[in-house]
Amino acid sequence: MQTPSSHIIVRTPVIDSIGELYATRGLGKKTVLLFDENTRKLFGDAIIESMQRQGFRTVELVVPARETSKSVSTAWKLYGQMIEADVDRSWNLVCAGGGVVGDLGGYIAASYYRGIPVVQLPTTLLAMTDSSIGGKVAINHPLGKNLIGYFHMPELVLIDPALLRTLPSREIYGGLSEVVKYGFIADREFFDLLAAHWSEIVRLEEPWLSKAVSRSAFIKADVVEKDFRETTGLRATLNFGHTFAHGLEKMAEYRNLRHGEAVTIGMVCALFLSHRLGFLAEAELREGLALLARFRFPRGLVRKRFLSLDRDELVESMLSDKKKIDRQLRFVLLDRIGHAFLHDHDIANETVLQAIDDAKGWFEEKKQG
Ligand SMILES: NC(=O)c1ccc[n+]([C@@H]2O[C@H](COP(=O)([O-])OP(=O)(O)OC[C@H]3O[C@@H](n4cnc5c(N)ncnc54)[C@H](O)[C@@H]3O)[C@@H](O)[C@H]2O)c1
Ligand SMILES: [Zn+2]
CATH class of the missing domain: 3.40.50.1970 (Rossmann fold)
Incomplete structure (x- = not known):
């Protein structure tokens, strides 16, 4: 078969x-x-x-x-x-x-x-x-x-x-951001494996590296097969963190910010948004953030490419993305770690702005901690 x-x-x-x-x-x-x-x-x-x-x-x-x-x-x-x-x-x-x-x-x-x-x-x-x-x-x-x-x-x-x-570490973290995404959107057990063996995976140690790579590839293949032309909303869940990420990439003019770095920051925002809207429990939010806290960015990057941005400009930049429908933002949200859904009803602009503030606050705190 x-x-x-x-x-x-x-x-x-x-x-x-x-x-x-x-x-x-x-x-x-x-x-x-x-x-x-x-x-x-x-x-x-x-x-x-x-x-x-x-x-x-x-x-x-x-x-x-x-x-x-x-x-x-x-x-x-x-x-x-x-x-x-x-x-x-x-x-x-x-x-x-x-x-x-x-x-x-x-x-x-x-x-x-x-x-x-x-x-x-x-x-x-x-x-x-x-x-x-x-x-x-x-x-x-x-x-x-x-x-x-x-x-x-x-x-x-x-x-x-x-x-x-031979791949530089920045490219490894870039790829890992999509790997972690699969845990968030589709597979709680995989998320736990990533959390438990993070250091080995970052050091490209086997068998953890191959497990992380093949599980990710298989999740993507499975989602794609079930919704090849992106009609049911399932394939769209692969865009978890990406509505924010595209806004960030656009503001950086696609330079000095890797896609994966934007997605990592975007997933922090998306976790807070899922929580603020009442879909994701506090404990799961904290657990999700704890894994994202293990990502490493080049010095000063988060400050320059996220913390220092005006949040209204960021939302405006997100709105100008090609995936917009009638200038309404579509977000992929979590109702638990391991399950995502496409939320395409209106979300008040203010709630999105608050989620961005939550994410900024979290990055600031992490730096001091
Ligand atoms: N088709 C899709 O579904 C899809 C999904 C996501 C991204 N993309 C596209 O993927 C592109 C980004 O891909 P990427 O991140 O792989 O970037 P890339 O292809 O530019 O590779 C990054 C760098 O790593 C180098 N490199 C490649 N393999 C190496 C290795 N083993 N050791 C050392 N260096 C190596 C490359 O020469 C390059 O300099 C974008 O154009 C994006 O639009 C497509
Ligand atoms: Zn991506």
């Missing part, structure tokens, strides 16, 4: 079984490999050698390691390189990198020759637990991020948590 996650493989070293895994999905051994400059340097030779040993024919493409690679001009250039290498519909494409490579490669695979299969080989914690799963692929438009894209499900998601050893 095909389960929602049967195409997700968590294994070290996963690349050495890529041939067998391809066979299980009926995929051919002609593969375009997309890297960014960093992942090419770190893992390129090993990946290409292993695949060639297993009888693959490969063509490699490399893009600069930055968000601006998710552009129509980069895609256009890569299409050209593929045409020149005689890549046709019988080929497939592997995205070997973080979310930038995954989104760009997925976009190219979805459109090239009207669509070729895509395989995700994520190398950041965010990509392993979030962006490589669920089939949303996109490039950016100057007027907004991720606006031009497709739903293109990966044939396989090949996750090797050992690849995270």
Whole structure:
């Protein structure tokens, strides 16, 4: 039986079984490999050698390691390189990198020759637990991020948590914010596991790292399968903390604030909002905050990117997000740790502002404590 996650493989070293895994999905051994400059340097030779040993024919493409690679001009250039290498519909494409490579490669695979299969080989914690799963692929438009894209499900998601050893700690915490999110929205037991083994996970120790990665990936796959096109509100719960986060990212002009950092701050706000509206009990609020207190931010970041902001401006910035409907903010709230719901009735602006104040007060107190 095909389960929602049967195409997700968590294994070290996963690349050495890529041939067998391809066979299980009926995929051919002609593969375009997309890297960014960093992942090419770190893992390129090993990946290409292993695949060639297993009888693959490969063509490699490399893009600069930055968000601006998710552009129509980069895609256009890569299409050209593929045409020149005689890549046709019988080929497939592997995205070997973080979310930038995954989104760009997925976009190219979805459109090239009207669509070729895509395989995700994520190398950041965010990509392993979030962006490589669920089939949303996109490039950016100057007027907004991720606006031009497709739903293109990966044939396989090949996750090797050992690849995270070279990832800077700031990127680890960034990914962990989505990992913790899954505990909050869907799985109390997982939340407890994260709280109990936080230090090991941050140090990338096994078996805790693999448990955290695979549980996250499976929760996302499950939610996505039940609500693929975001119609029932279930997939929207993946946006816990994100209404606040998008406002913060926008105010920082998407610079000097990682998405995961914004989401961590956003989840603190969302916990307080859930409590203020009477959905989340005080004890659960405290427990949730205790786990979020273990995140580390670069020095001065919370002050600069959150505490010093005017709260009305923050709400205004949240309202300008693309996910608004009739300028009404939609929040994902918790009624307990392990269960989220989409609250789309009106919430008084004042209550949102108070939740922001609660969160600010908590960060201030934490710093002194
Ligand atoms: N499609 C989705 O559902 C979805 C969901 C969330 C985010 N995203 C997208 O994901 C992107 C962010 O992804 P990201 O956080 O992975 O960023 P990223 O792809 O920019 O990677 C971060 C940095 O880490 C480097 N890197 C990658 N793997 C490494 C490794 N193992 N060791 C050392 N360095 C490594 C990269 O070269 C890059 O410099 C954004 O464009 C966002 O829009 C998509
Ligand atoms: Zn996110």
